[in-house]
Amino acid sequence: MISKQAITAYCKEKGIPSFRAKQILHAFYKEGRRNFTEISVLPRDLQKSFGGVFPIFSFEVAREVVSQTGDTIKTLFKLHDGKLIEGVLMRFRDNRNSVCVSSQVGCGLKCAFCATGTMGFIRNLTAEEIADQVLYFDHWLKKNEKNKLRDRVNHVIFMGMGEPFLNYEEVMKSVKILNDPDLLGIAARHITVSTSGVIPGIEKLAQEKTQINLAISIHAPNQTLREKFMPIAKAYKLDALIKAIKAYIQKTHRRVSYEYVMLKNINDSENLARELAKLIKGQQCHVNLIPYNETYLGFSNAGKSRIDGFREILESFDIPVTVRVSLGQDISAACGQLAINPKP
Ligand code: SAH
Numbered sequence: 652m653i654s655k656q657a658i659t660a661y662c663k664e665k666g667i668p669s670f671r672a673k674q675i676l677h678a679f680y681k682e683g684r685r686n687f688t689e690i691s692v693l694p695r696d697l698q699k700s701f702g703g704v705f706p707i708f709s710f711e712v713a714r715e716v717v718s719q720t721g722d723t724i725k726t727l728f729k730l731h732d733g734k735l736i737e738g739v740l741m742r743f744r745d746n747r748n749s750v751c752v753s754s755q756v757g758c759g760l761k762c763a764f765c766a767t768g769t770m771g772f773i774r775n776l777t778a779e780e781i782a783d784q785v786l787y788f789d790h791w792l793k794k795n796e797k798n799k800l801r802d803r804v805n806h807v808i809f810m811g812m813g814e815p816f817l818n819y820e821e822v823m824k825s826v827k828i829l830n831d832p833d834l835l836g837i838a839a840r841h842i843t844v845s846t847s848g849v850i851p852g853i854e855k856l857a858q859e860k861t862q863i864n865l866a867i868s869i870h871a872p873n874q875t876l877r878e879k880f881m882p883i884a885k886a887y888k889l890d891a892l893i894k895a896i897k898a899y900i901q902k903t904h905r906r907v908s909y910e911y912v913m914l915k916n917i918n919d920s921e922n923l924a925r926e927l928a929k930l931i932k933g934q935q936c937h938v939n940l941i942p943y944n945e946t947y948l949g950f951s952n953a954g955k956s957r958i959d960g961f962r963e964i965l966e967s968f969d970i971p972v973t974v975r976v977s978l979g980q981d982i983s984a985a986c987g988q989l990a991i992n993p994k995p
């Protein structure tokens with residue numbers, strides 16, 4: 652990723668007029684150019700000298716798979732130190748192009764149903780490595796999508812590998828890059844950070860002047876069940892978590908979303924739906940029920956009728972519910988299936 656500061660400073664130092672920096676940023680972030688030699692307004696000698704100093708991306712593409720329907724693209728990125736992460740582009744029919752980014756290599760929180768958790772924590776990503784995943788898919792769309800209404804990334808979700816709030820600073824820096832109107836220009840209200848319930852992160856986010864959305868992976872309405880498959884629940888107890896979320900809503904006046912992955916015979920009963928409704932009723936929130944993407948971890952998807960039943964109970968308590976459309980299952984691109992088995 653070419654940083655605004657770096658390119659501007661370089662031009663100043665070399666006595667290159669500052670409009671060149673603007674042309675370059677425009678070419679990479681707005682026009683989908685993928686190389687300095689593709690920037691025809693730039694004289695040859697400048698193309699060469701910039702090209703020698705500024706790599707376009709902080710990673711290489713190791714593998715890429717496109718789902719049968721062409722609506723999901725999963726890319727395995729190889730970082731400079733050889734570590735692998737994955738990003739996923741989801742192209743919805745309503746012109747939404749959403750990129751699911753990784754924020755860490757692996758994840759140390761080891762939720763029992765999540766494939767990423769089996770890797771353990773390897774390292775944090777830098778802001779640049781996070782934003783590069785989005786820029787990569789923005790270029791991908793420019794190259795592969797003819798329809799101009801559909802050739803930009805316009806939504807970003809932090810739901811790939813890793814726990815974003817255990818890499819708070821770099822995640823927030825990457826949000827600034829994604830937001831910058833001179834760069835990708837993605838509206839903050841189209842960016843969602845998902846946490847498994849790291850309370851200090853929720854408290855910090857409440858203090859930020861930003862419009863990004865907060866999603867909380869709740870997955871169970873009581874402490875006993877939650878800590879059975881989410882070890883993080885032992886460190887950040889459910890009652891303290893709910894308190895932090897209420898404080899967040901009060902401070903920001905923003906609606907939060909609760910994610911609830913529907914695990915067959917584990918958390919999908921009608922009683923648990925009622926318990927969840929009582930726990931969050933009255934909050935400015937909505938619930939996103941996630942059909943479980945089966946992995947080798949021994950959990951099963953609750954199935955349509957159980958999910959519908961769960962939804963109806965929540966709705967009877969006036970809680971808005973959506974059921975996630977799961978794309979890309981044929982290429983193991985759905986959340987929680989990333990990077991473990993690079994050969995789908
Ligand atoms: N670590 C953060 C963000 C990444 S996980 C978090 O846990 O919120 C993004 C979402 O995918 C979480 O809600 C997570 O519980 C869910 N998830 C993990 N494995 C999944 C799977 N196999 N199928 C469906 N959702 C899964």
Ligand code: SF4
Pocket residue numbers: 758759760761762765766767768811812813814847987
């Ligand atoms: Fe980590 Fe989120 Fe997976 Fe849990 S669900 S192991 S927090 S990535």
